[in-house]
Amino acid sequence: MKNLDKKGFKLPYVDSFTYRELMRLGLQYDRQQKTYSAEGLDTAGIDSVLELLSRILHDKACFEQTKQVASKKAPVTQNCLVCAKKFPCEECRYYELCETRDLPLSCICGKCLEEGKALPVCK
Numbered sequence: 001m002k003n004l005d006k007k008g009f010k011l012p013y014v015d016s017f018t019y020r021e022l023m024r025l026g027l028q029y030d031r032q033q034k035t036y037s038a039e040g041l042d043t044a045g046i047d048s049v050l051e052l053l054s055r056i057l058h059d060k061a062c063f064e065q066t067k068q069v070a071s072k073k074a075p076v077t078q079n080c081l082v083c084a085k086k087f088p089c090e091e092c093r094y095y096e097l098c099e100t101r102d103l104p105l106s107c108i109c110g111k112c113l114e115e116g117k118a119l120p121v122c123k
Helices: 016-024 043-057 064-073 110-115
Strands: 002-004 028-030 035-037 061-063 077-080 086-088
Antiparallel strands (some): 077 086
16 A cells, blocks of 8 residues: 655656646646645545546555544454454554454454464364
């Protein structure tokens, strides 16, 4: 996942059609610094912009401020596979490395990780 700063971010070279599409969606381009900006972007078109940026970057894109707002609205809770306790995904020490973070899946809570509890093995 690529976290982009709304105030300024760089993109790889884009063709003229893609550039016009970025401008039509509301991004600004600073020719001197060669950066794009999404500060003036309205919330209605943000999904279209993120979809196009994801295609350009070949990775899921999100704006840092957008991600924070989304996590405040609905914190994702996980179910611990060992003790069945519910816990917020953001509490995990592997949160930044996790490829499935913020998805409603099962995981192992921090307490079970610290205590070294293992999953029951089927025989």
